[in-house]
Amino acid sequence: MAEQSKKWILMVTAQTPTNIAVIKYWGKRDENLILAINDSISVTLDPAHLCTTTTVAVSPSFQQDRMWLNKKEISLDGARYQNCLREIRARANDYEDEKKGIKISKNDWQNLHVHIDSYNNFPTAAGLASSAAGFACLVFSLAKLMNVQEDNGRLSAIARQGSGSACRSLFGGFVKWVMGKEEDGSDSIAVPLVNEKHWDELVIIIAVVSSRQKETSSTSGMRETVVTSALLExxxxxxxxxxxxxxxxxxxxxxxPTFAQLTCSDSNQFHAVCMDTSPPIFYMNDTSHRQVVLTSGCILSCVVAYTFDAGPNAVLIARNRKAAALMLQRLLFHFPPNSDTDLDSYVIGDKSILKDAGIQDLNDVEALPPPPEIKDKVPAQKCKGEISYFICTRPGRGPVLLPDESQALLCLETGLPK
Amino acid sequence: MAEQSKKWILMVTAQTPTNIAVIKYWGKRDENLILAINDSISVTLDPAHLCTTTTVAVSPSFQQDRMWLNKKEISLDGARYQNCLREIRARANDYEDEKKGIKISKNDWQNLHVHIDSYNNFPTAAGLASSAAGFACLVFSLAKLMNVQEDNGRLSAIARQGSGSACRSLFGGFVKWVMGKEEDGSDSIAVPLVNEKHWDELVIIIAVVSSRQKETSSTSGMRETVVTSALLExxxxxxxxxxxxxxxxxxxxxxxPTFAQLTCSDSNQFHAVCMDTSPPIFYMNDTSHRQVVLTSGCILSCVVAYTFDAGPNAVLIARNRKAAALMLQRLLFHFPPNSDTDLDSYVIGDKSILKDAGIQDLNDVEALPPPPEIKDKVPAQKCKGEISYFICTRPGRGPVLLPDESQALLCLETGLPK
Known part of the structure; x- marks a missing residue:
């Protein structure tokens, strides 16, 4: 590393999607390496609506490793960050950019500090498992920066050590996390099943629930389930x-139909083993229950599947745009926004589904007729304000580099957040 | 049967307790005979606070079998009533009362009609499994009327055919329902474990939840769990x-401590298998969850156990009066009554627990300090109006005859409800 080049900053920016499991991961067989007790399968969500963008930079002028998350500096001391940094540095390779006069040999990476700036394009308070996209993006961008030559499967085994479900965000479409057998976790990796083009009819609507009790973290929750549930094994x-x-x-x-039945059943069973934990873990609340009950017409006719993660938000997967439009009508009928909310901020993401549903403004929402399947059966329940907003999205692609420097989150001159 | 005695009416009145399972019954191996897929254990509740009183009458002047429940006539056509009536009649014996000039031979019972009047001393809307006490009382009183010589264990196998949990109401104290092995259900009976004196320190507080969604009946619920749950077996x-x-x-x-741990765990697991059903069954609601969370101080220190049946009501079992008073303070702190409710109708049953808790009126409820264990940890959550009322009770005795004719529900002259 030449002394005269102390001033250079090398930078990489990447974008990584989040994912939602349709066969759930709950329970570790190794807490430090984050090895699961069963395989899981997820669908990657379109990064246009839900993703993490991360810029990583390296410079001989940096005094220590530093990280900013959603514009606030956070500590990198935690074992999960340290494990990811160590594993990536161990796989770093020589790098040379003659034009810029940068030359970093394989061993230099151990002594060079990094700056990391990460940003989610969705509210962190929404409880949408930002750690999956976050750790995937951290590992992917660091690997590119440090010229790591391993494929995304190998990288997924590193992201997994940051957050289990992060390994599945290294690919688009449908992804399986193979639990593996090795003690060192080397075979506990993500495998792409089909890419996002394979089943592009699917529409995904996430209902973000307004009032949230303090929730058990998934890390401590699954630990307690492993120790106390008589059903988990x-x-x-x-x-x-x-x-x-x-x-x-x-x-x-x-x-x-098979996909929907398995998705709903496995979500139910995940919440069942949470309930079977001592003390019991309640992630679904009355609003979650109502979402299941009130969309049961769509669910029973096999055009919609639901899944709930470690929180009350429903993730509804519709068979196609027609089913999604129908379901959005029902959701908006039962869960209209508060009077001070405008439609534009109540249904976000892919707004074309709203158009398909024939809804242009709040008057259209108020004019929605009761769903035919509930007529005469149950009173048309209106749960105003229980949902904070809906996100319409679809299956999406895996991580990408953002080569355009204007998209970088760190300043190329200072190495600090823009 | 002498023609001249057409006018006589023979009558028996009995009182039978309800019970709450601490190891739950959920799932039948035979729908008609009501045979369970596992043993269960319950505690019988003091009939002073929760019981059914039933008067059964027989007369040659009765034209058909008739029944009144809580002052309304109901049909006896259902298989469950028919099964109980048939089984009791098959075991009837000769009866003679020379003074009244009544003589009924064994075979006469097949042709004599009965009138049945049944009454619960607790609101039916409370979701407190009135069918357990109800069928136990029906079978017990009919058996006495028809001079059936079998013991309560044998009678429990008949009550079981009315409602599974009814078999456990044939005894006081703690009772085990042995699932049995025989195809005809003859060994699927209740067995008394210890009587109500054995553990008379226990105090039981039932929190009846106010708002209730339409609930899945336990009959259809357990059928769906048997068919769809991958965890029930x-x-x-x-x-x-x-x-x-x-x-x-x-x-x-x-x-x-062991009792409490098993009781809570088994309640949790029962609700877990309900959740694992397709579509999922939600009996516990946000109020139920809050009761578990907000009494967790008492639960963790092993002085209180909770159990929830097929509904949102918490049944809290305190180790002794001291623990019960402490818990009642916490419950009233977190779940105060609506301003239009008086304390006398908000805490019913054994009111001496209120006195032990130092609470005489609503001012005392308002003056309750936040429980020490939640200080600085969670905000002192107040859930006014979420609980309809509390019932304080204790383990109680089994069925008894009420020989005093003034307690009969049917009129001795007409055979109709008084």
């Missing part, structure tokens, strides 16, 4: 392996 | 048998 060893095979087949064949 | 075959042994031991030794 049976789920992991007997139930999930069969579902994984069926789910892969359903995805391959775009068999929506 | 494991629970029934692997988990419950061990818990039954541990629970019997805990009850025998009055080992409250």
């Amino acid at each position: 049976h789920r992991a060893k007997e139930v999930v392996p069969k579902r994984i095979i069926q789910m892969e087949e359903a995805i391959k064949n775009r068999d929506f | 494991h629970r029934a075959k692997e988990v419950v048998p061990k818990r039954i042994i541990q629970m019997e031991e805990a009850i025998k030794n009055r080992d409250f």
